[in-house]
Amino acid sequence: MFVEDQAAGWSRDRGDPSLADVHRTIAVRRSGSAWRRAAAFLGPGYLVAVGYMDPGNWATSLAGGSKFGYTLLVVALVSNIMAVVLQSLCARLAIGSGRDLAQACRDAFPRPVAYMLWLLAEVAIIATDIAEVIGTAIGLNLIFGIPLEIGVVVTALDVFLILYLQKLGFRWVEALIIALLAVIAVCFGVQIALADPNWGEVIRGFAPTTEIVSNPEMLYLALGILGATVMPHNLYLHSGIVQTRAYGDTLPEKREALKFATIDSTVALTFALLINASILILAAATFHKAGMNDIAELGQAHALLSPLLGLAIAPALFGIALLCCGINSTVTATLAGQIVMEGFLKIKLRPWLRRLITRAIAIVPAAIVTIWYGDSGTAHLLVLTQVVLSLQLSFAVFPLVIFTADRKKMGALASPLWLTIIAGVIAVVIAALNLKLLYDFVAA
Incomplete structure (x- = not known):
């Protein structure tokens, strides 16, 4: 493996695949109609799409709207195109190299650089987890009064x-995500029908x-929407879960897998x-x-929907959708955290231990802010996590x-030149917007 990887341009052994217990476990048809073959790849895109609907996204979108x-609808559209x-x-990297993004970074960069990227990825996952903790807690409060x-x-x-769900099989994880997304939709x-927008x-x-x-x-809110849409952990996540499909090792099989995986993520992200x-x-x-121009608190939005829309069911639908978003996001963040830790560090923790560690790190600041500041504090923390x-x-x-x-x-x-140019422009635009945000923050 080591010699093969070096010949392929990678400096180190890939090692064991991330999510080894579900790696290549979902069968892919070699014959039959294109629709039936494509059906095997349906799922990973919807796990990625969850990042568009996590509770942090609610806070930034509510604040922006x-x-x-x-006005900021264009940011949602541009963010979607970028995503x-x-x-x-991500699908191309996984299928073409057999690596997820974390493994690729570990293999290609010097160890100090790889460790820095691992730390930044963990910070992103913790920020995601904080948003999920707060959103799920608010959803439980709105529906059950907890x-x-x-x-x-x-x-x-x-x-x-x-x-x-992981014990039942990865398809069950995907089924839960898709079912909850249907409820949210x-x-x-x-609610949109009741609101009757212009x-x-x-x-x-x-x-x-x-x-x-x-x-x-x-710009601050626009970057928050961007951060809530094109999420760092989604890039690691997608490059790992695509490899749950047993798509084969020949070039024609990989090309077909890439086509179907791209269709899956594009359709899912359009839905998102x-x-x-x-x-x-x-x-x-x-x-x-x-x-009402300063609504960013999910609880406040919930309370105001009924009098504004004139129907008691509106806030209940809002709370149900929020809770479904929180549950969905916890599943995907767990998988992303596992991929990041295994890919960068080759450390394999039991899923329950990995989950409890990251959730504990997220619970502490969320609990402090919730107890000390209440709803208003959680709203500001949600927007901050997205930035x-x-x-x-x-x-x-x-x-x-x-x-x-x-x-x-x-x-x-490898990406064709036109795709590399488009992706490069997206990367530069994201970096430029972030520099502008930092400049405004320091200048203020």
């Missing part, structure tokens, strides 16, 4: 759900405007855009329209673009 109306390109590169302080602690128990579909303004909201960059407050935009549209059509994710994003995006463009590492499945 209530304060600026439909489609970057996630397709106090936020207790709800934060209760979220640690989700590890048992994840362990149970129905909840938002009903569809002309919605369409205009997808048109770009220079105000997003020139207005520091708008609809949900992501729905959150912002709902906030714009209810709160911004009513002159942290945005700042971490470049450290995952640039290596991904570099690896997939390298023919020595990727062989015949």
Whole structure:
């Protein structure tokens, strides 16, 4: 393996695959219609799409919609386009090299650099986990009346759900995610119908405007939406879970696997855009329209939906969708954390231990903020976590673009020049926006 990897342009042995217990466990048809062959690849894209709908995204979208109306819809659209390109590169890296992004970074970079990237990836996962802890706790509070302080602690128990599903098989994990996404879609579909937004303004909201960059407050929220959409841990996650498919080792088999995996992620992310935009549209059509321009607290939004929409079921749908988002996000963050730790460090912890460690790290700051500041503090913490994710994003995006463009590492499945150029522009735009954010923060 070591000699083969060196010949392929990699400096170190790949080692054992991440998520070894489910690696290549899902059979792929070698014959039959294209639809039946593609069905085997249905799933990973929807686990990635969960990152578009996590509780942190709710906070940034609610804040953006209530304060600026439909203006930031274009950010959701651009973020989605970026995500489609970057996630397709993740599938390409995994299928072309047999490595996830964490393994690729460990193999290609000097150890100090690899350890720094591992640390940044862990920070991103902790930021994601904090958002999930808060969102799930708020969802439990809205539906069952469980106090936020207790709800934060209760979220640690989700590890048992994840362990149970993994024992049943990876397809069960994907089935849970897709089922919960369907519930979320129905909840938002009903709420949007009740809100009756101005569809002309919605369409205009997808048109770009220079105000997003020139207005520091708008840029802050825009970067929060970007961080909540194109999430660093999703890049590691997708490059790992694509390899649960037993797609074969020949070049034609890999090409077909790449095609179907890209279709899966593109369709899933387009669906996620609809949900992501729905959150912002709902906030714009209810709160911004009513002159409530500072709504970022999920509990406050829940309480105001009923009087604004005139139907008691509206806040219940909001709470159910939020809880489903929290549960979904905990599953994907667990898998991403496992891939990052195994890929960078070759440390294999039992899933329940890995989950409890990362969840404990997230619970502590979430619990302190919840107890000390209440709902308002959790709202600010949610938005902050999304901006942290945005700042971490470049450290995952640039290596991904570099690896997939390298023919020595990727062989015949290296990115074509046009795709490399587009991905490179996306990486530079993300980095430039982050520098602008830091400049505004220091200047203020």
